[in-house]
Amino acid sequence: MTADDLKTQFRQQSQAALSLNTAYIGVVSGLFSTLHSLGTAPSTALAEAAKLDPGYVLRWCDAAYAFGYLDVDGEAFRLTPMGEAMRPEAPDTLMPMAVQSVLSAHMAERAAGLMRTGERPGEQVLAERETVLPWFGPMLEANFAPMFERTICPAVPAFADVDARGGLAVDLGCGNGWYLRALARRCGKLRGLGIDGFQENITQAQALAAQDGLGERLRFIHGDIHALALDEPADLIAMNRALHHVWEKDTATLFAWLRANLKPGGYVVIWEPAWPAERTALREPSRKALAFQNLSEHVQGNHFLRPDEIQAAFAQAGMPSQVHLFAQGNEAVVVAQR
Template identity: 65%
Template sequence: MAVQPGRNDLKAQSWPMARSAQSLGLAYIGIVNGLFATLRRLDVAEANRLAEAAGMDPGYVRCWCDAAYAFGYLEAEGERFRLSEAGAAMDPQAPETLMPVAVQAMLNMHMAERAAELMRSGARPGEQVMAERATLLPWFGPMLEASFSAFFAETIGPGVPIFAEVDARGGLVVDLGCGNGWYLRALARRFPNLRGVGLDGFAENIAQAQRLAEKDGLGERLRFAPGDAHEFTLDGPADIIAMNRALHHVWEAGGAVFIRRLRDNLRPGGAAVIWEPDWPADRAALRAPARRGFAFQNLTEYVQGNHLLRAEEIAEAFAAEGMQPEIHRFGEGPEAVVVARRAS
């Protein structure tokens, strides 16, 4: 019989998790206030100089520097600080940046607090909870971009043939719920003939997306505008309507009606390209490392009025509306892309 851990053993195992949460909280403060990026530029600086250069309050920055030193993000030389290897990795511009880990951790804590409160009443306030913390929303798009853009460019883009088909005829891709526009920018870099339109319900996201497209020299091919994914309208039919991990945001409000709207806004032969985290049919699969976070994400989605979907149910919904779906799975299973073509 396996020996069960005693209460003291469980406590000993739990404290490091609490310290990890504190560590990621410190990293988040440094990311959103530009402290890691500023200290990388300065190389070495006293806390007051760092505060001045970052435009922050010196008292807060002094306390942050001490804490960041304690948790290994900074090295100290007397009263001067420089980034450690861990601190340099938290710079959003660092190769393989760890920024999304810290941002996701803070988003998780925000959503956990909201779930704890709302569980009493059963209220599901919707996606507006994403904008309840002033520092979180501007970093949501960069978090997704840093987490998924390389995977998309190296694996999904080459693995979904319709992108190349539409590129060959200079077609139009519409991205619903585009966030900061990273998905369209990744497509435009790989497929030079594609044109793109991104729609999003948050003005902050639209402004950020347009700014980044201009910065990348893609402003003539990509445009971004406010738009409600639930009731979007297009100037004309699209070759591809893409949703990047966003279909579950509109599903409970009427999945069949929404699928018909997608179909009716596509050219004959065009396709909906739906990238979703694939909810497993067997609960036991949630304990696999690659899927473990899905269960927590599903709870946070419930707060927003959503739930995660199985790739098969998405494909079945498209088939019921006369479209031809196929499922592509990536990332050893957890990531699914459903391509559903409208009849020619």
Template identity: 60%
Template sequence: MSTELETLRQEIMRRTQGALSLDIAYVGVVNGLLAALDELGNAPPSRLAEATDMDAGYVLRWCDAAYAFELLEESAPGEFQLAPLGRAFIPDRPDTLMPFAVQAMLSAHMSERAAGLMRSGERPGEKVLAERETVLPWFGPMLEYQFGPLLEKQVVDQVPVFRAVDERGGLAVDLGCGNGWYLRALARRCPHLRGIGLDGFEENISQATRLAEQEQLNDRLNFAVGDLHNFHIEEPVDLIAMNRALHHVWDEKENVFRILREHLRPGGAAVIWEPNWPARRGDLRSPARRGMAFQNLSEHVQGNHFLRPEEIAEQFRAVGLEPEVHFVADGRDAIVTGTLPA
């Protein structure tokens, strides 16, 4: 074997080990094993299975695998405790690594679907997200931990419309709200803002409602099953948000932008948050953008593709809204606002 081939082989083995580590972490996240062991301190697999109401045989084998990949340490013969790596994946910890585990499993699922559909060209749509029952409940939390800090640290401060809506106690509507992370973050930063979140998945609305109640925001925020094409708000809306959702309905863009404009009050704005698809293919080689390139393949399975900010701005102009583009996350994401003249 040549030196070059051996080097490549070692690199692939290293990447495979990383992927397997995320797989084991995912099992521990979605079944509450990591969180339970954190509370217990240390425990044999049988005690951990009892605490999480899981099958003891599965938990034993998971503990062996988690130990092998250094998520667990053996505190005594036959007993385990969290290693620093395992503790880093606990979902409710600040800066949790949980999104990486969920994204790894979702990526594997979408890869398999893309491989099977490539010959026929079929694009089954968003329903593929619900095909793995353990993934959907974690989709919202994944997005919240990935993008919630970015919203609070960069987006709210850089986009003036949020302050304007808050000052007048305005109404914000989030289309495709997921688990409500966007409206909950806005409500924490903007104490006078009111919000309505709509989403097509009942699981997401249940999560959003529960989390708003836990944060005592349910007096200002309401969530309901609904979508862009079938919502009716009794009052004109100050802000309509679509977060990483516009590309899902881009093939109906003329109708979508008409609907956005019709629901805005004068001076109100639509706020579109999308990945900033680069104009140059070479930019996809950047480590920060490689994930976007893969995700665009999975978006194709769902019938979508990523957009460039100028495409969104042009559609705003077409319906009489004044566009403004803001870049965040070192240019990887774009916030495009379209304001209805007062």
């Protein structure tokens, strides 16, 4: 590859990043959704409907037009199919890609500044950009709820067993509550308790559960799982992409707590990105993003785990476990039963 070829390649990559940055502004400002409801509108009418500054909206419309999210007839803008797909409400929405692009840039900047000191500030870095945190839960939901409902839940026998028994399902690190909402829709006898360290997530989770008519079955509380006492033993304890956030603190104590807070025959279901056993696997296209995400996890005081590490922790706690792999082996669901 020549120098000119490399420049062309990186210009294309740079333009892709700028496109996602433009989309992010439209997502978090509600511009895609508002223009969808209007059908067509000049930028001034769009700004008025979205309750935004008309100068910023005009410049955004120009950028969104340049990157193919909008078409225009005279001064009236309308969404293209790509713009429609970026709406958070759209089926199989592309919104997570826009949110992840800005979150990744933020984490890259933080990692670059911490390289010399070795400081690992923790999960509060997610809250350093005021427009990002409210979209973190919706981003995870859009990315992973369809996989859970369509693929994981039918393939993991523990869910059918819990559905038949009913009882209490606890989600540690529940985010905006998407997992418990999905589980409650499938398992009509279950009650749910979600715990998260960000009050923003708990507020979202409560509102969304009420919106779905699940407010009486699902409860969400702000708290630290290291200082948590359940009112009753659980039939299912879940951790979805949350175990690596607490792994480096006291793994043995956590897994002992998980076992102690289960009913006999109850399940712990851990869903984690599957860190590969061999570094060479990171060159695979489906795993390249995982490598960068692990760097950003280091900023937060975490690191991704191999499935066998999770199994070893269950074994130490006296619980046999089984690994289920999904998404080309990139997602691991580890199930243990008391």
